[in-house]
Amino acid sequence: MAKDIIIGIDAGTSIIKAVAFTLKGKEIATSSIKNIYNITENGNATQPLNTTWENCIKIILDLKKKIINLKNRVVLISITGQGDGTWLIDEKGNPVCDAWLWLDARSSDIVKKLSNLKSENARFNSTGTALFAGQQSCQISYLEDHNPEILDKSTTAFHCKDWLYYKLTNIRATDPSEACFTFGNFRTKNYNDSVINDLGLSKRISLLPDIIDGSKTTHPLVNKAADLLGLISGTPISLAYIDAVCTFLGSGGLDLNKNVGTSILGTTSGHMKASKINDIVPNLNLKSGYVMLLPIDNLALQFQTSMSGTLNIDWLKLLVQDIFEEFDIRFNNKNFINKIDHWINKTKPGKIIYHPYISEAGERGPFINNDAKASLIGLRSNDKFPEIVRSFIEGLCFAARECYTAIGEIPNEIRIVGGGFQSESIRQIFSSVLKASVRQSNRLEAGAAGASMIGAMSIGVYKDWNSCMEDWVNPLLGKINNNNKELSIIYEEVYKTYLESRDKIMPIWEKIDSKVLNNNIQ
Numbered sequence: 001m002a003k004d005i006i007i008g009i010d011a012g013t014s015i016i017k018a019v020a021f022t023l024k025g026k027e028i029a030t031s032s033i034k035n036i037y038n039i040t041e042n043g044n045a046t047q048p049l050n051t052t053w054e055n056c057i058k059i060i061l062d063l064k065k066k067i068i069n070l071k072n073r074v075v076l077i078s079i080t081g082q083g084d085g086t087w088l089i090d091e092k093g094n095p096v097c098d099a100w101l102w103l104d105a106r107s108s109d110i111v112k113k114l115s116n117l118k119s120e121n122a123r124f125n126s127t128g129t130a131l132f133a134g135q136q137s138c139q140i141s142y143l144e145d146h147n148p149e150i151l152d153k154s155t156t157a158f159h160c161k162d163w164l165y166y167k168l169t170n171i172r173a174t175d176p177s178e179a180c181f182t183f184g185n186f187r188t189k190n191y192n193d194s195v196i197n198d199l200g201l202s203k204r205i206s207l208l209p210d211i212i213d214g215s216k217t218t219h220p221l222v223n224k225a226a227d228l229l230g231l232i233s234g235t236p237i238s239l240a241y242i243d244a245v246c247t248f249l250g251s252g253g254l255d256l257n258k259n260v261g262t263s264i265l266g267t268t269s270g271h272m273k274a275s276k277i278n279d280i281v282p283n284l285n286l287k288s289g290y291v292m293l294l295p296i297d298n299l300a301l302q303f304q305t306s307m308s309g310t311l312n313i314d315w316l317k318l319l320v321q322d323i324f325e326e327f328d329i330r331f332n333n334k335n336f337i338n339k340i341d342h343w344i345n346k347t348k349p350g351k352i353i354y355h356p357y358i359s360e361a362g363e364r365g366p367f368i369n370n371d372a373k374a375s376l377i378g379l380r381s382n383d384k385f386p387e388i389v390r391s392f393i394e395g396l397c398f399a400a401r402e403c404y405t406a407i408g409e410i411p412n413e414i415r416i417v418g419g420g421f422q423s424e425s426i427r428q429i430f431s432s433v434l435k436a437s438v439r440q441s442n443r444l445e446a447g448a449a450g451a452s453m454i455g456a457m458s459i460g461v462y463k464d465w466n467s468c469m470e471d472w473v474n475p476l477l478g479k480i481n482n483n484n485k486e487l488s489i490i491y492e493e494v495y496k497t498y499l500e501s502r503d504k505i506m507p508i509w510e511k512i513d514s515k516v517l518n519n520n521i522q
Helices: 051-064 106-115 119-129 135-146 150-153 160-169 178-183 195-200 200-207 223-229 243-250 311-326 333-338 340-345 385-407 424-436 444-457 465-471 483-511 515-518
Strands: 006-009 013-022 028-036 045-046 075-080 087-089 156-158 236-238 260-265 269-276 290-293 299-306 352-357 374-376 413-416 437-442 477-481
Touching: 006 051, 006 160, 006 290, 006 444, 013 051, 013 444, 028 051, 045 051, 051 160, 051 223, 075 160, 075 243, 075 444, 087 150, 087 160, 087 385, 106 135, 106 352, 119 178, 119 195, 135 178, 135 200, 150 290, 156 200, 160 223, 178 290, 195 200, 195 437, 236 374, 236 444, 243 260, 243 269, 243 290, 243 444, 269 385, 299 385, 311 333, 333 340, 340 385, 352 385, 352 483, 385 424, 385 483, 413 424, 424 437, 424 477, 424 483, 444 465, 477 515
Parallel strands: 006 075, 075 236, 260 413, 413 437
Antiparallel strands: 006 013, 013 028, 087 156, 260 269, 269 299, 290 299, 352 374, 437 477
16 A cells, blocks of 8 residues: 555644644645643643653554554654743653643743843844743753753754654754754844854753754664664654644645734744844844744745634633532533624623733733733723623734734734634634724634645645645635624724733733732731
């Protein structure tokens, strides 16, 4: 039987997935397993390296049960995974400690110190990316100050996908996107010694692995890994880009012939757009977001991420659930979600302003403020629950517009993915707030698909990206929904009020911190 299957691995924080695709992008089978990670009260967020590898083995073996003769049909495996974080190994390839995840908050004070350096403007201009506690540069800086013995034992600092690539190929490498937005220059597509020196990490430069482009380079599956997976030794392995890039590609965010972007509305939300590298001018006033290199010549992804997406809706849902339980009333989660369209259709736009900063971590896009908090403004006695629901949706859409504005422009068309966009009313409000057409992607596993597209390019399945997207992306795009022009006119004014009120509230956030209040209780 011919080799006709690509396996895409997407190693997320909480779930690791393996998805089998045909060479033309049709999904055949999926296997997934929960990934174990630990969070403590002092900000630690860690994950055992070996457990992640063992879970990778399990999902591949599970795929073998679902697909006849998989061993002889796999033409390539491509890997993506959660971004940022620090996965350290020693000279023998063994983990030095548990991986520090992007959720880890221990280096928060390091971020403040590094952000105040005179060299910060130059670093941000080079990387195009804001510093935050989950970033590898800040975590290594923390270890240098507090646990240098850990770094002394280490020979390589990986990201999640890099670790799995190493276990499959015995090659120590990382991809251009993570290398350059952490330690490099997105224009040169390489490490930047000045950035590394200014971060105070020149002593640890040997930890940084070589950069390889998985759309052009593969390495063979080694014998040991092949035996564990039950696959053929020598099978090409591609190191794809960070999961955000792969999701962008897999969901159809890139169209070389149109001005399009992608928005993801999940627990957090992300908004991204591809731009020509020469046209990208990092915003030195905001210093937020990412610039992530794409596996397409002369293009990079500008990416703004908000800490709270549907987390806001989840909070509202839990509030209702708590009230119901107090009165011994059964709460139906499915009914709540199904009623969102009904509630929105009963209300008028812009009656209440909601700022969607509900996350305990504050906000990091398009502005960075760890003290950011959610707020409702404008409630009156005749406002009922449907008005509040609508204000939450509108607040999320206003935050998305601000993210695209920070990137530079709102695309003419936005490809949308994530559970938050299942509601037709939410899609209509989103489209009208941003004054852009929206188009839903029906690709269920966009991250694994994007990784597989990169792998397909690396082994010559396609000669160009347009041909690849014609097979993998276009058949799964839904109909185009245009904005409601009358609604857009209303939202134009409400958006100004949203920004003005938020800016006036900002100085109060720190004062209403619960820790400050608790300290005043006698």
